[in-house]
Amino acid sequence: MKKPWLPSIEYIRGVSMLGVVAIHTGSQYLLNPTPNVHLVALFEIVSRFSVPIFFFVSAFGLFYRMDAAPFAYGKFLRRRFKAVLVPYLLWSTLYLVHDRIFYGYAIVGSATHAAEIFFFGLAKYHLYFMVILIWFYVLMPLWIFIVRRMSPARLLILLAAQVAFDWWSSYVAVATENIFWQWRLNWLVLHYVFIFVLGGVLGMNSQKFFAWCRVHKKIVGATFLIALTTLLGWYYFLLAVKKFSPLDAVNTAHQLSPPGIFYTIAASIFFIMLFEFVRLPAALTRPLSVLGKNSSFVYLAHPLVITYLAFGLSRLGLVMTAPRALIFYAATVLLTLGIGLLVNRWQKFFQAFRR
Numbered sequence: 001m002k003k004p005w006l007p008s009i010e011y012i013r014g015v016s017m018l019g020v021v022a023i024h025t026g027s028q029y030l031l032n033p034t035p036n037v038h039l040v041a042l043f044e045i046v047s048r049f050s051v052p053i054f055f056f057v058s059a060f061g062l063f064y065r066m067d068a069a070p071f072a073y074g075k076f077l078r079r080r081f082k083a084v085l086v087p088y089l090l091w092s093t094l095y096l097v098h099d100r101i102f103y104g105y106a107i108v109g110s111a112t113h114a115a116e117i118f119f120f121g122l123a124k125y126h127l128y129f130m131v132i133l134i135w136f137y138v139l140m141p142l143w144i145f146i147v148r149r150m151s152p153a154r155l156l157i158l159l160a161a162q163v164a165f166d167w168w169s170s171y172v173a174v175a176t177e178n179i180f181w182q183w184r185l186n187w188l189v190l191h192y193v194f195i196f197v198l199g200g201v202l203g204m205n206s207q208k209f210f211a212w213c214r215v216h217k218k219i220v221g222a223t224f225l226i227a228l229t230t231l232l233g234w235y236y237f238l239l240a241v242k243k244f245s246p247l248d249a250v251n252t253a254h255q256l257s258p259p260g261i262f263y264t265i266a267a268s269i270f271f272i273m274l275f276e277f278v279r280l281p282a283a284l285t286r287p288l289s290v291l292g293k294n295s296s297f298v299y300l301a302h303p304l305v306i307t308y309l310a311f312g313l314s315r316l317g318l319v320m321t322a323p324r325a326l327i328f329y330a331a332t333v334l335l336t337l338g339i340g341l342l343v344n345r346w347q348k349f350f351q352a353f354r355r
Contacts, residue, residue, distance in 0.1 A: 128186035
């Protein structure tokens with residue numbers, strides 16, 4: 001039996017896109033030698049759930065719709081590769097050509113260099129996410145095996161292993177000349193296994209999970225606030241006590257840090273609860289729905305908009321102040337979304353014309 005559509009999945013995709021754009025806007029704002037550390041926290045810390053939560057909702061949706069029928073791996077890969085691999089290859093090529101024209105970068109030096117670029121998602125700074133997502137899809141039989149055998153105790157063990165591994169990878173592991181390890185954050189799914197498996201477990205047990213959320217709304221909300229406060233507290237501790245620069249603090253208090261992992265978990269459950277069981281005004285849900293439906297395009301295209309907006313500021317001799325950073329952020333979201341809506345209309349027009 002076909003399960004009902006979940007608006008929360010679409011809305012979370014919208015929230016995730018807002019967070020991704022915030023992180024990349026924050027990177028531009030950090031070029032200011034004296035940034036407002038509180039605005040940096042908004043752009044770079046509050047939004048830190050944005051990338052891993054997408055792995056969560058992807059797994060949640062996949063396992064939510066999975067029934068007792070045998071898993072058709074070949075059909076699954078064909079559909080997912082059409083939705084992810086083809087756009088990844090096309091946009092990677094587009095960014096390579098664009099950056100060659102705009103910056104004068106060499107496109108590809110050799111076949112080995114080309115393989116490195118496409119394998120690790122190096123054509124643009126945000127494309128690594130799609131490489132990891134492709135790996136998750138390729139390894140889907142493994143996740144099905146794990147999720148169907150996951151118990152609360154095993155889930156806790158997996159969480160402990162995830163925290164330990166991410167800590168070691170982020171703070172302990174030394175630089176290496178091995179190319180596969182040098183770009184480990186760009187392709188190694190091990191950094192996000194727990195959040196993906198958690199999404200799968202909750203999606204597979206959605207009825208029990210939703211019943212629990214309905215009863216424990218206050219606990220979920222309080223846990224989210226505690227996790228956010230903890231991550232922000234670490235960021236401000238690094239600034240005030242350790243005397244880190246804003247950039248160093250952001251690169252330390254990230255989503256793979258222990259507080260970042262727990263913040264992602266809390267945010268994932270919180271937004272599911274919020275969008276499924278709290279009545280929200282249409283003025284909020286409608287924009288999130290539109291952004292969620294166009295999240296793939298916004299994700300893929302927003303660095304282009306950021307590039308040209310930053311170029312415009314540079315040509316005008318304007319420093320990225322806090323007010324300008326907020327305007328920059330809003331402009332990036334609205335322009336990229338507007339372009340995405342136009343592209344969708346053109347696609348529908350040409351599809352209708354072919355008929």
